Amino acid sequence: MFRYIVKRFLWLLLVLVVVLLITFILMHLVPGGPWDREKALAPKVVAALNKRYGLDKPLWEQFVKYMWGILHGDLGTSYSYADRNVTSILLQGLPKTATLGILAFVFAQAIGIPFGMAAALKQNTAVDYASVLFSTIFASIPGFVLGILLMILLSVVLHWLPTSGWGSPQQIIMPVICLAALPAAQSARITRASTLDVMRQDYVRTARSKGLQENVVRVRHIFRNSLIPVVTVAGPELANLVTGSFIIENLFAIPGVGRLFVQGIGARDYSLIMGGVLFYAFTIAILNLAVDLLYAAIDPRIRYD
Amino acid sequence: MAVASQSIAVPVRAHHTLWGDAIVRLRRNKLAMAGLAFIILLSVVAILAPLLTPYGFADQNYNDILQGPSWKHLLGTDQLGRDTFARLIYGARTSLSVGIFTQFIVLCIGLPLGAIAGYAGGRTDNFIMRFVDVMYAFPDLLLVILLSSVFYGTKFGGSIYMLFLAIGLVAWVNISRLVRGQILSLKTRDFVSAARAMGGMGRYITWRHLLPNALGPVIVSVTFNIPRAIFTEAALSYIGIGVKPPTPSWGAMIQDGFNLIFAKPYMLLFPAIALALLMLSFTFLGDGLRDALDPKLRR
Numbered sequence: 256m257f258r259y260i261v262k263r264f265l266w267l268l269l270v271l272v273v274v275l276l277i278t279f280i281l282m283h284l285v286p287g288g289p290w291d292r293e294k295a296l297a298p299k300v301v302a303a304l305n306k307r308y309g310l311d312k313p314l315w316e317q318f319v320k321y322m323w324g325i326l327h328g329d330l331g332t333s334y335s336y337a338d339r340n341v342t343s344i345l346l347q348g349l350p351k352t353a354t355l356g357i358l359a360f361v362f363a364q365a366i367g368i369p370f371g372m373a374a375a376l377k378q379n380t381a382v383d384y385a386s387v388l389f390s391t392i393f394a395s396i397p398g399f400v401l402g403i404l405l406m407i408l409l410s411v412v413l414h415w416l417p418t419s420g421w422g423s424p425q426q427i428i429m430p431v432i433c434l435a436a437l438p439a440a441q442s443a444r445i446t447r448a449s450t451l452d453v454m455r456q457d458y459v460r461t462a463r464s465k466g467l468q469e470n471v472v473r474v475r476h477i478f479r480n481s482l483i484p485v486v487t488v489a490g491p492e493l494a495n496l497v498t499g500s501f502i503i504e505n506l507f508a509i510p511g512v513g514r515l516f517v518q519g520i521g522a523r524d525y526s527l528i529m530g531g532v533l534f535y536a537f538t539i540a541i542l543n544l545a546v547d548l549l550y551a552a553i554d555p556r557i558r559y560d
Numbered sequence: 561m562a563v564a565s566q567s568i569a570v571p572v573r574a575h576h577t578l579w580g581d582a583i584v585r586l587r588r589n590k591l592a593m594a595g596l597a598f599i600i601l602l603s604v605v606a607i608l609a610p611l612l613t614p615y616g617f618a619d620q621n622y623n624d625i626l627q628g629p630s631w632k633h634l635l636g637t638d639q640l641g642r643d644t645f646a647r648l649i650y651g652a653r654t655s656l657s658v659g660i661f662t663q664f665i666v667l668c669i670g671l672p673l674g675a676i677a678g679y680a681g682g683r684t685d686n687f688i689m690r691f692v693d694v695m696y697a698f699p700d701l702l703l704v705i706l707l708s709s710v711f712y713g714t715k716f717g718g719s720i721y722m723l724f725l726a727i728g729l730v731a732w733v734n735i736s737r738l739v740r741g742q743i744l745s746l747k748t749r750d751f752v753s754a755a756r757a758m759g760g761m762g763r764y765i766t767w768r769h770l771l772p773n774a775l776g777p778v779i780v781s782v783t784f785n786i787p788r789a790i791f792t793e794a795a796l797s798y799i800g801i802g803v804k805p806p807t808p809s810w811g812a813m814i815q816d817g818f819n820l821i822f823a824k825p826y827m828l829l830f831p832a833i834a835l836a837l838l839m840l841s842f843t844f845l846g847d848g849l850r851d852a853l854d855p856k857l858r859r
Contacts, residue, residue, distance in 0.1 A: 401836075
């Protein structure tokens with residue numbers, strides 16, 4: 256197990272370096288530089304700025320210097336926010352993105368798992384059909400489109416909620432629903448399928464035949480075992496929530512990491528973009544690793560060597 | 561059943577093939593057929609767009625700015641006096657071609673890479689799959705955004721071809737993993753051993769035996785990938801690094817309507833509904849195809 260974790264962790268580091276390298280190369284292929292303005296700056300000024308930020312050095316040297324900075328927790332200086340450190344900019348956006356992601360994740364599981372379970376226990380009834388239909392619909396309509404429809408209904412027509420912004424609890428409702436729709440639908444689908452599978456297992460029949468109460472069978476034998484596959488998709492789901500948020504953050508004008516990132520691309524703020532990519536890639540990789548380990552912990556049949 | 565009842569006069573022995581069975585099963589699936597019908601309808605509308613509306617997608621009419629739906633402008637007009645219905649049906653061209661051509665690129669890259677990795681195995685497999693793993697670790701939408709912003713300033717920046725490339729270059733990863741997995745499991749089957757024993761060469765076996773058998777899951781996966789590509793295009797155009805105006809795109813229409821959400825909510829509503837319906841149609845069709853092609857259900 257320990258060797259497995261170490262191996263996975265080394266692989267993760269390698270992936271992050273490659274991801275950063277690809278981003279670095281792509282960013283420097285992007286036409287135009289961070290000093291492009293409506294009115295062109297004097298060549299002297301550009302040269303001075305390039306010198307100040309080290310952009311006059313060869314590309315490999317810039318990359319090595321950047322990597323060295325990362326090892327010290329320094330993601331470089333932002334080009335678009337005067338004299339601000341990328342680390343501090345991202346840290347400012349992080350609480351918002353994390354709050355949204357975690358709330359949406361909890362909400363999604365709280366809706367998806369019970370619905371999936373109810374659908375399986377009452378297979379081929381109205382409950383089941385409704386659950387399957389809704390999970391198909393919410394699995395296929397992107398959160399971004401759902402957000403627009405919700406905004407028109409709840410803000411424009413009914414005037415119940417503000418369209419956008421960050422700070423009040425009302426402003427958080429729509430973005431959380433939009434982010435949660437897809438994972439809730441996925442969880443409902445997977446829970447339903449796995450519960451149906453578990454219900455047909457021999458140990459469930461054994462539990463019933465030895466006279467256990469139906470509730471005990473359901474909670475102790477069906478429920479616990481049917482959650483195993485749900486955990487495997489939880490990692491990618493959380494990762495999707497974190498990355499999927501940059502469209503949603505833009506839609507609802509939430510100053511999280513995603514919105515900063517998209518603004519950084521518009522402003523050709525190389526260091527902010529690199530920092531954003533690193534943040535997303537790292538979050539996703541860590542979550543996937545955590546889920547794989549959790550998976551082994553709850554399912555004793557799985558052993559990593 | 562349906563086939564047999566149509567040919568009462570000439571008794572034909574029912575002939576079952578995987579694809580024949582699949583089509584029969586797909587036809588029975590009402591949701592899948594509804595999805596297919598909507599996709600066909602939208603494709604026809606997109607192709608015949610110039611015949612269906614007197615307005616061009618870029619025609620600006622300053623006498624009719626921000627009009628509500630009327631007989632003159634079925635779905636109203638936008639802030640430049642452009643007809644929303646015209647932009648919607650020309651926008652379907654953008655959406656559908658993004659859906660189709662990205663998948664073409666995806667298949668061109670993903671299919672051969674997956675097949676080679678699966679069939680060759682060993683060092684080749686390792687090399688390809690490590691590359692695929694890195695690509696897989698890269699968040700999809702992030703890479704598409706990076707690629708489009710790289711392409712955006714080039715000669716073909718802001719064109720639809722740029723989007724085909726940016727989305728296609730990212731989305732092939734899943735197909736290559738899928739194909740590799742299929743080939744790995746197929747190549748241990750008896751019929752492949754038999755083909756090899758009879759002297760079949762690697763390329764012949766791959767093309768003749770392995771790929772056709774892996775086709776079912778690939779088709780299903782492509783059906784699910786199309787709406788994702790369409791959504792990606794809309795999202796990119798929404799944040800301003802997709803197609804350049806005046807190219808009509810549902811994402812760009814949403815962006816246009818967004819600033820006027822309180823004054824003219826329908827400007828936002830129509831493209832959002834169109835996008836939602838198209839996504840749903842592909843999902844229903846994909847679900848139907850998956851059920852129809854699943855050999856475990858085969859009688």
